[in-house]
Structures are given as C-alpha cells and as structure tokens.
Amino acid sequence: MNEPDDDLVRAVEATLFASETPLTPEELSRHLGGAPVKPALASLAAHYAGRGVHLVERGGRWHFQTAPDLAHLLRREREEPRRLSRAAVEALAIIAYHEPVSRAEIEAIRGVQTAKGTLDVLMEAGWVRIAGRREVPGRPTIYATTPAFLAHFGLTTRRDLPGIDELRAAGLLDPVDAAYAALTGSEAGSAASESGAEE
C-alpha cells in the first residue's frame, strides 16, 4: 500500500478532530478538495490504535473516540464529606435505639414530621436499611441500622449505646433540671442545658 501523503493525513486528522459529527470518507474527501482519503484514514487508524484516543468507523462514518479501556475516565466520582442534618442525626439515633422502627414511630418519638429524604440520606450513607414491614394495618416499612453503622460509630453491638440512665447521668436527658440550672446559674446542668435549649 502506498503511504498516503503526510499533509493529507494531517488534514484528515484535523478535520475529523474539529468536526462536530462523524464524517463519511466522501464528505471528508469533498471537504479536502477531492483527495482520496481512505489511505489516510487507514494510516491514522493504525497510528491511533494503541493510543488513548482511537479513530473508529461506525456505519461508514469516521470519528475519534476515547479508547474503550479508558472510558471509565470520562466519569469520575468525587467524595465530598458532608455533615448530617440535625433531623437525620435524630432519626438515626431513634432507629438505633428503637429498631426496627417505622417512619410513623420515628415521628412520634421526634415529635415532628420526618421527610422521606431524611431516611434516604441515612440509607445512602449506608447506616440504615429497610428491615421489612410491620404486620399492622398499612404494613409500614420498618428501618434498622446496618453493620456499617456499628463500624462507623465504633460500636461492637447496639448494646454499646449508652442507656437512658447513662444519658440522664450525663445530663443529656433532663430538660427541667437543665432549665433550672440555666436559671440559677449553677454549674450542674451546663451540658444538659445545651440539649435542653434545643427545640
């Protein structure tokens, strides 16, 4: 086979590169003043065969495309750390302490509505899973924590979660005392007042 003219190869290369659509050899040839482009196409395809970009023919039209083994480079995931919202942390805590638990039960305990998206975030994080349905009227979905939850929070089992008594001792569970301590300025409840002050 004759080596195609180098200038023609370059012209074909540039034209296909700049083209917004794949081109047939006829279109290319017309664009390049009637030059016979097929040898140039073959030469280019051979040149690009081992590279990160390939020159390929699809249905009689030629175009450049990323080498198939590098297609994964076209999509990349980037992790972004993001803190859970308060609602999500509360829902997670309720699920952890009460599992398995339905959304209605979570809402009853939280005292406010819980958006569907809140539970989705917890499932996306991999900490909460659907644990079936409660066999009551309406058969609500029930939620439970996952092994990833235990792993993330450094717990061996759910029993490692501090109990109600410990929470109270830590001042995390006593709004009346907390309010009193805040009013009298005594030091007893400064930790508790923080949670007590939240609504």
Place this chain on the structure above:
Amino acid sequence: MNEPDDDLVRAVEATLFASETPLTPEELSRHLGGAPVKPALASLAAHYAGRGVHLVERGGRWHFQTAPDLAHLLRREREEPRRLSRAAVEALAIIAYHEPVSRAEIEAIRGVQTAKGTLDVLMEAGWVRIAGRREVPGRPTIYATTPAFLAHFGLTTRRDLPGIDELRAAGLLDPVDAAYAALTGSEAGSAASESGAEE
C-alpha cells in the same frame, strides 16, 4: 528525563481529548487519581508537534487544537468570530499589555472616554475579567485578561504577547510621566501637566 508511564500518557491523552474545556495539570492530576501529569503532558506535546492536531498550553491550561497551518481547510464553514470594534480592540490590547489596568489608565492611553459597553463586550467574550480594585483613592476597578484570552489568541502566557519585550524595552508600556522622567532625567513629579494638556 524519565519516560512517563505509557498508561498515564494514554489516560492524559484521553482525558484532554474528551474534556470540553482546557484543563490545568492540577485538574488533570485530580481527575487521574493524583498522578503526576506534567511529564505525560510534555511527552504528548512532543508527540503531537508535527501532527494535524497539537497539544498546547494556554495560561496554564492544556487542550488539543488543530494545527494552525491547516486553518485554510477548516475555516470555510465556520462563521467568523465576533468582530470587535476598534475601541474594543484597543482596550483589549491595553489591558493585555498593561494588566492589571483601570479604566482611567485605559482612557489615559486612548485619549478618549471608554464606553461602559466596550469593557462589557470584552468581559462577555470571556477575555477580560475584573481583577479587583487598585488601592488608591477612589479604589478603581482594575481589569486583567483571562486564560480564555490566551487560549483564543494562541498565547501560552502573556510573555508571548506579540512584541511585548520590545515595547517594554522601548519604555512604551510605561506611563508618559515615567517615560518623560526617564528621557529628561527629571523627577516624575511635574507631571500633572499631562492631564492638564487635555483640558
């Protein structure tokens, strides 16, 4: 120089081919999992140097583009890029050669007021950006060129601006006051007359 890893070269090639915008080495590296991409860029640029497509650096960002000598083949179907007014061309040149520069400084060189729309056109084209304010009384806005400006005009850096070295050596980028002082050995202080001359 060490030959960069062939897989990395292919990955850089594929990523730059696929990217819709020029990429900095840092962006490329982040996309490719932190690999050091500069040797790969140099190797690719050398490989493409004689081809119909070139790998070029413009303002720290890299992209592939068609070889300039093939312009005649590619230009015909393309519409002309925006035609700039004379005022806009002058303002662009003044910003590029003097940046960062305030509107008053542009006007001092051009000898006429610069319509607000002139700078807007340059900013809309993506060639000029607001580069902050000059810390002098009135804190005027100052303007500078963008990487897109360098890309559009085929400049690797501002040092490639045509004739910039000669202009600087001839003092033609210095303000009139400084040039006058340099010529006469006088102090730059007596310079208020410059603006006085216009009024």
Place this chain on the structure above:
Amino acid sequence: MNDGAAPPTGAPDSDSFGTDDWLPAASAPTGDEALYLELDGWEGPLDLLLDLARRQKVDLRRISILDLVDQYLAYINRASELRLELAADYLVMAAWLAYLKSLLLLPRDPEMQPSPEEMALRLQLRLQRLGAMREAGARLMARDRLGRDVFMRGAPEGISIDRKMRWTAGLFDVIQAYGGVKARNAPVVHIVRERPVFTLEAALERVSRLLGVAIDWMDLRLFLPQFDKATTDPRLARSALASSFVAALELAKQGKAELAQDGVFGPVRLRAARSGSNA
C-alpha cells in the same frame, strides 16, 4: 459589534495605516468634504493627531510636532469652513495646540513651567503609546485565533465528575440527639428541686422566743440563726432572713412586737411590744 461608543466607521485613507487591516473597509474618500465627514471615524482628537502623524510617514519619535500642530489646526479650520459640527474636545485640543505652537515659536520664557518643549514631548510620548497599542491590537487580531483559525475538538465526549456525598456524624452527635429528642418529648413534669429553706414556722418560733429575752430594740439580723458560712448554702441564709422578716411582720400584726426602721434600706429593728402600746 457595536460597543455603544461611536461606531468605528473606518478611518479615511486607511491604506496609510498599514496595520489597521482589521478595520472594515474604509469608504473611499472622494473629495475634501467626504474626507471631513469622516470625522466621526476618529476616536477623539488624539486619534486624529495619530492619524495625521502617521501620514508624515516617519517614526513617531522623530515626528515634527510643529508640523503636526499645523496639520491639525488646518484640519479643524477646514471642518469649520464646511460648517461641520465639531465635538468640543476637538476644539479644546485645537486651542491647546495653537497655544503650544505659539509657545514653541515665541522667545523662551525660562521661568515657564512646564516648558513648551516638555509639553510637546509629552504629546509625542502619548502618541507613541497610543500608536504602540493600536499596532499591538492589530497584531493580536491577526494571530491564529481559536474558533477561526484553529479549533478545539468538535464533539468532545466531556468528562463529568459525579459528586458523591460522604456523610459524617460522630457517635456523640447521635447520642446527644437521642437525649435531645427524649428530653424534648418527655411529658413535662415540673419538679421544684428540694432546697434548704428556713421555714416561716421555724422563723416565727425563733423570733418570738428571742423577742422574749430581748430588752430593747434589736436588729432583725441578730434574730437569725448563725450558719457556718463555709458549709452552708448561702441561699439558706437568705431564706432565713426572708422568713424572719415575714415572721416579724406577723408578730407586729399580732401586737406582739414593734418594728422600726430609721431610713429607707436602713436596718429593721424590733422589740417586744410594750403593754398597752401599738406598733
């Protein structure tokens, strides 16, 4: 591309510009009048001066300012004869140039600041700078331009970065949140914390007992039980004071005690009621 300024309609005699080939083709000047009508084509008097200087076809550094002044003034005069409306800045420049010319031609006044030579040199420097930037702009526009002469890839696949959230929370956040929820929604029971008080009954008993042994006015504070300050809650002492004061009022009401206070906030004194007298 009209930028809102006076649209550059092309300079007259544009082939004398050489580098200004990026301009729209100049309308061919057919005569004086056509030429002068092109006044709009200049971007101000400095631009006109630069054009006139270029017509001298010498290096701007060697330009004769006097010739240039003459040309400019001739130009403005001609335009006036043709009754063309001239923008004020052209006339101001003309006046200034006429003044400069007179200074350059008249005998020197050595005291004059700035000297006419300085003024002329500054004008020349300005023209050089404008000329340099005009040429730079033309050279810039003549480069291989992206989208006109060179092209980026026509149909890039695009690279996309999917952002994936990595949610973070600490165990303490979870526990604290649970405590918060429980606390928030527990049935509210108001419990007054038990605290040391000196009851009114105790105060009544103590004040009436001590009143019996007192012989004259005594400060109320002397009726209070003595607490060890180091070990006693100060609130107990305040409680005792309050209870004792109320006890004193009560005893006075019952006619068993007399109260006296010499001034506002002064010490409250009391003594046992003298028989037959009232408080």
